[in-house]
Amino acid sequence: MEIDLPVSASRPKYTKNDFVSGAEVRWCPGCGDYSILGTVQQTLAKFEIPRENYVFVSGIGCSSRFPYYMNTYGFHTIHGRAPTVATGLRCVNKDLSIWVITGDGDGLSIGGNHILHAMRRNLNFNILLVNNQIYGLTKGQYSPTSPAGKVTKSSPYGSIEHPINPLCLAIASEATFIARTLDTDPRHMGAMFERAMRHKGVSFIEIYQNCIIFNDKAHAPVTGRDTREDRMVYLEHGKPLVFGRPDNKRAIRLNGLHPEIVPFDGKTTQNLLIHDETDPRPNHAYLLTQLVYPDFPVPFGVFRCVEKPTYDDLMNNQIAEITKKKGPGTLKTLLYDNSTWTVP
Amino acid sequence: MTPPANNPPTPANTPHSPVESGRVKKGRTALATVRFAGDSGDGMQLTGDQFTDTTAVMGNDFATIPDFPAEIRAPAGTLPGVSSFQLQFSDGLVFTPGDRADVLIAMNPAALKVNLHHVKKGGLLILNENAFDKDGLEKAAYAANPIDDGSLRDWQTIKVPLSDLTTNALKEHPLRASEKERCKNFFALGLMFWLYDRKLDHTIEWITQKFSKKPEFVNANIAALKAGYNHADITELMPTRFEIFPSKLESGTYRKITGNEATALGLIAAAVRAEKTLFYGSYPITPASGILEGLSKHKEFGVKTFQAEDEIAAIGSAIGASFGGALGVTGTSGPGLCLKSEALNLAVITELPLVVINVQRTGPSTGMPTKTEQTDLLQVLFGRNGESPLCVVAPRSPADSFDMAVEACRLAMSHMTPVVFLSDGYLANSAEPWKLPDIDDLPSLRAAHPTASDAGTFKPYQRDPRTLARPWALPGTPGLEHRIGGLEKQNISGSVSYDPDNHEKMVLIRADKVARVAQDIPPLGVRGPSQGKVLVLGWGSTFGTIHAAVDEVNAAGQGPVAQAHLSYLNPFPTNTGEVLKNFERILIPELNLGQLLMLLRNRFPEIATRFVGLNRVRGIPFFVSEVRQAIEEIL
Numbered sequence: 001m002e003i004d005l006p007v008s009a010s011r012p013k014y015t016k017n018d019f020v021s022g023a024e025v026r027w028c029p030g031c032g033d034y035s036i037l038g039t040v041q042q043t044l045a046k047f048e049i050p051r052e053n054y055v056f057v058s059g060i061g062c063s064s065r066f067p068y069y070m071n072t073y074g075f076h077t078i079h080g081r082a083p084t085v086a087t088g089l090r091c092v093n094k095d096l097s098i099w100v101i102t103g104d105g106d107g108l109s110i111g112g113n114h115i116l117h118a119m120r121r122n123l124n125f126n127i128l129l130v131n132n133q134i135y136g137l138t139k140g141q142y143s144p145t146s147p148a149g150k151v152t153k154s155s156p157y158g159s160i161e162h163p164i165n166p167l168c169l170a171i172a173s174e175a176t177f178i179a180r181t182l183d184t185d186p187r188h189m190g191a192m193f194e195r196a197m198r199h200k201g202v203s204f205i206e207i208y209q210n211c212i213i214f215n216d217k218a219h220a221p222v223t224g225r226d227t228r229e230d231r232m233v234y235l236e237h238g239k240p241l242v243f244g245r246p247d248n249k250r251a252i253r254l255n256g257l258h259p260e261i262v263p264f265d266g267k268t269t270q271n272l273l274i275h276d277e278t279d280p281r282p283n284h285a286y287l288l289t290q291l292v293y294p295d296f297p298v299p300f301g302v303f304r305c306v307e308k309p310t311y312d313d314l315m316n317n318q319i320a321e322i323t324k325k326k327g328p329g330t331l332k333t334l335l336y337d338n339s340t341w342t343v344p
Numbered sequence: 345m346t347p348p349a350n351n352p353p354t355p356a357n358t359p360h361s362p363v364e365s366g367r368v369k370k371g372r373t374a375l376a377t378v379r380f381a382g383d384s385g386d387g388m389q390l391t392g393d394q395f396t397d398t399t400a401v402m403g404n405d406f407a408t409i410p411d412f413p414a415e416i417r418a419p420a421g422t423l424p425g426v427s428s429f430q431l432q433f434s435d436g437l438v439f440t441p442g443d444r445a446d447v448l449i450a451m452n453p454a455a456l457k458v459n460l461h462h463v464k465k466g467g468l469l470i471l472n473e474n475a476f477d478k479d480g481l482e483k484a485a486y487a488a489n490p491i492d493d494g495s496l497r498d499w500q501t502i503k504v505p506l507s508d509l510t511t512n513a514l515k516e517h518p519l520r521a522s523e524k525e526r527c528k529n530f531f532a533l534g535l536m537f538w539l540y541d542r543k544l545d546h547t548i549e550w551i552t553q554k555f556s557k558k559p560e561f562v563n564a565n566i567a568a569l570k571a572g573y574n575h576a577d578i579t580e581l582m583p584t585r586f587e588i589f590p591s592k593l594e595s596g597t598y599r600k601i602t603g604n605e606a607t608a609l610g611l612i613a614a615a616v617r618a619e620k621t622l623f624y625g626s627y628p629i630t631p632a633s634g635i636l637e638g639l640s641k642h643k644e645f646g647v648k649t650f651q652a653e654d655e656i657a658a659i660g661s662a663i664g665a666s667f668g669g670a671l672g673v674t675g676t677s678g679p680g681l682c683l684k685s686e687a688l689n690l691a692v693i694t695e696l697p698l699v700v701i702n703v704q705r706t707g708p709s710t711g712m713p714t715k716t717e718q719t720d721l722l723q724v725l726f727g728r729n730g731e732s733p734l735c736v737v738a739p740r741s742p743a744d745s746f747d748m749a750v751e752a753c754r755l756a757m758s759h760m761t762p763v764v765f766l767s768d769g770y771l772a773n774s775a776e777p778w779k780l781p782d783i784d785d786l787p788s789l790r791a792a793h794p795t796a797s798d799a800g801t802f803k804p805y806q807r808d809p810r811t812l813a814r815p816w817a818l819p820g821t822p823g824l825e826h827r828i829g830g831l832e833k834q835n836i837s838g839s840v841s842y843d844p845d846n847h848e849k850m851v852l853i854r855a856d857k858v859a860r861v862a863q864d865i866p867p868l869g870v871r872g873p874s875q876g877k878v879l880v881l882g883w884g885s886t887f888g889t890i891h892a893a894v895d896e897v898n899a900a901g902q903g904p905v906a907q908a909h910l911s912y913l914n915p916f917p918t919n920t921g922e923v924l925k926n927f928e929r930i931l932i933p934e935l936n937l938g939q940l941l942m943l944l945r946n947r948f949p950e951i952a953t954r955f956v957g958l959n960r961v962r963g964i965p966f967f968v969s970e971v972r973q974a975i976e977e978i979l
């Protein structure tokens with residue numbers, strides 16, 4: 001469900017700077033987090049939501065320093081637990097715009113359980129998972145999204161673990177808004193953040209981020225300047241998945257349950273896989289997550305955007321319903337129930 | 345019931361004193377302890393509850409203790425499947441469920457075997473003869489039938505074919521044979537009602553309401569109850585019938601309450617008085633789940649219960665709720681508290697109000713989940729990384745759990761600190777009469793929050809000069825945007841700081857802040873002389889047992905012995921040292937290996953040698969006799 005949010009019209013209420021806290025930003029020069037931070041600040045400035053109604057909640061890791069740099073309310077919690085704090089906050093205040101900032105280690109390893117349950121419950125907040133396939137803050141160990149064979153400080157002979165695909169987890173939990181974007185494309189990032197803000201329910205966005213120090217160019221084979229046209233595909237609702245240089249346009253079609261790449265003439269969409277982000281079943285979105293490098297172009301954009309009642313609404317509605325039925329509670333009736341007796 | 349610690353001692357309890365009248369002796373007794381035991385499918389808890397309710401309505405003071413099997417439904421008739429319920433009631437005040445029972449009603453051989461050591465020598469055993477067949481005896485691992493092998497010669501044994509008598513009494517009722525047999529607990533209850541001259545109406549009314557949709561069950565259960573009563577009456581089955589006069593309880597309105605129920609009600613009351621939403625994040629765990637279940641029923645108070653995916657999420661959500669301005673509470677038992685430690689420290693460093701309920705059970709690890717212990721005191725004080733001060737309070741009885749839950753919430757909000765509430769498995773499930781408070785007497789707990797008008801001067805770690813509490817500024821308040829978190833913060837400004845001197849200062853401030861809570865709690869009271877030879881000092885659920893033991897010693901002329909009880913374990917009341925220094929010996933009974941003892945020896949080294957521990961860790965409360973003996977040993 002889309003929420004009608006007040007967008008600043010001719011005279012914007014806020015500028016990007018209104019969302020910049022005074023704290024000195026301590027990420028390494030060239031870190032992808034800078035552009036994510038700037039884009040979030042830019043996105044918020046487009047809306048008229050009062051600044052005091054934003055809360056950024058994070059766990060532990062490089063990206064989790066995020067709240068300190070936002071001139072909003074913020075809570076830098078403990079490793080992996082940001083969704084739990086956000087859950088409690090969401091349950092007691094329905095007016096806030098809550099953002100959970102996490103990373104591949106924070107959100108998928110130590111906090112995997114919480115991410116899963118926040119998504120399945122459809123809590124109304126936005127989760128930005130900054131994926132750089134490495135532990136940055138602890139100086140370079142492999143993470144749950146590092147590819148098999150990855151050589152890191154804690155895997156000098158190559159990682160023997162199979163990585164997890166964050167979006168598969170989101171779909172398995174039936175998150176109601178799922179998207180993927182990348183730090184080097186602020187325009188696309190901004191569009192995804194806006195969509196997430198307007199979505200009522202949990203929004204999960206995986207952001208391909210570059211850790212220049214410990215895992216430089218991890219995503220470059222896909223998102224690099226000279227490769228991206230052939231290796232990325234931008235999802236558009238109701239349209240085929242078209243990618244490739246102008247002289248070599250291709251699209252995806254389904255052969256049974258298996259996707260395959262076919263040439264695209266720019267016109268004939270018959271037989272092609274058409275993107276439907278509103279499909280209530282998770283199958284379509286799951287299929288898209290299986291388009292992985294190097295066999296397929298990697299999809300970016302909104303994988304899924306469906307409506308489902310939110311946990312917080314259900315909680316509030318149930319309370320309202322019971323209160324209507326029983327009448328608002330008073331301490332007198334609570335303590336002096338029908339099992340009392342009197343001693344004269 | 346639990347009077348305040350400085351109430352005068354109650355008159356000595358008189359033993360059974362039967363008087364001859366016809367063939368059945370008619371006796372008056374001052375107090376009695378009865379125990380119901382059967383298979384977990386036999387409805388013994390329900391039977392015990394009914395006996396208790398009737399006893400309450402008839403005006404007696406009482407205390408109960410259930411003894412559940414750890415297994416949900418172990419195979420019928422086996423030893424692990426036995427479920428028991430014990431109750432002590434009196435014409436005076438009652439402080440414990442009784443050491444050993446005067447009467448045991450055992451529905452099968454396993455129930456007898458498991459419970460025999462809970463019965464006084466010379467006490468009465470009422471046995472369901474029908475269950476003592478080959479199969480029943482085998483399941484209970486009896487080589488010979490104890491009814492006739494002489495092994496019960498130290499007790500008075502009464503065999504009753506409970507199953508047959510019940511089925512016979514229900515011959516005309518339209519129920520299946522197995523359903524008829526299942527009514528035997530009401531037949532047994534009828535026997536017990538006769539024995540202690542109890543009225544049947546309360547239970548009849550309860551049955552009528554409980555089974556209102558199934559009239560055939562109403563009729564059968566009432567018939568079984570009456571049949572049991574009449575059977576005892578006509579056959580003169582039992583040698584003595586006892587009468588217990590009503591207690592002289594303070595006038596007022598009462599209800600029966602367990603510790604978990606009272607805790608839940610206390611939390612709701614605190615939220616109402618604070619005009620806040622109560623948010624309770626919890627993960628199911630024995631013996632704390634009852635609080636989650638109790639709170640989830642009360643949505644008409646706006647109570648928000650969140651059954652989290654794990655213990656960490658439970659406390660994390662409570663911290664988030666508290667950050668948002670609600671009354672954030674989480675509840676668990678020891679193993680869950682281990683998991684919550686890191687998040688609890690987050691509440692310590694962010695200085696948010698948070699109440700953590702720990703219904704202690706035996707450990708380490710899973711231990712004996714259904715059994716009680718007081719072994720988490722040092723854990724809650726010291727079981728976290730860094731210098732991590734917080735408040736600790738402990739209820740002394742089921743009903744006191746209400747008051748202490750309100751206290752925990754009051755201290756958390758007024759001092760911006762986590763408060764741990766240390767209940768235990770015994771308090772959680774035991775019941776006693778609770779004299780209901782006057783609603784208007786409950787304190788107002790309204791918390792102050794900075795507003796938009798403070799925007800110019802607001803600093804997240806600017807402190808109240810008296811309490812050192814920092815301001816509780818809520819997201820959504822214009823102009824107060826600020827960031828908190830687990831990293832050390834600069835005092836006052838709240839920005840992240842790695843400055844060595846600032847860290848040391850913050851460590852000391854946090855410690856001082858918790859220490860200053862002592863200014864806001866009542867002094868430690870003494871029951872009995874304020875100085876002398878022996879003081880018995882306890883904390884938590886041992887209160888009733890200590891009370892009864894001290895009374896016995898004093899009544900026997902061995903005293904005077906005084907009693908004091910710590911409801912606040914961190915910080916201690918300011919007069920604690922003064923109180924203790926006035927006694928030559930201080931006996932500290934604890935269901936652990938000496939945790940309060942260790943704290944006190946460290947805190948008051950000048951009197952360290954006066955402390956004497958009494959320590960048991962069997963998963964059950966102390967017996968009054970044990971505490972009495974320990975007192976006698978140091979007198």
Ligand code: SF4
Binds near residue numbers: 026027062212
């Ligand atoms: S270590 Fe990597 S992720 Fe962390 S701040 Fe530096 S570049 Fe960014």
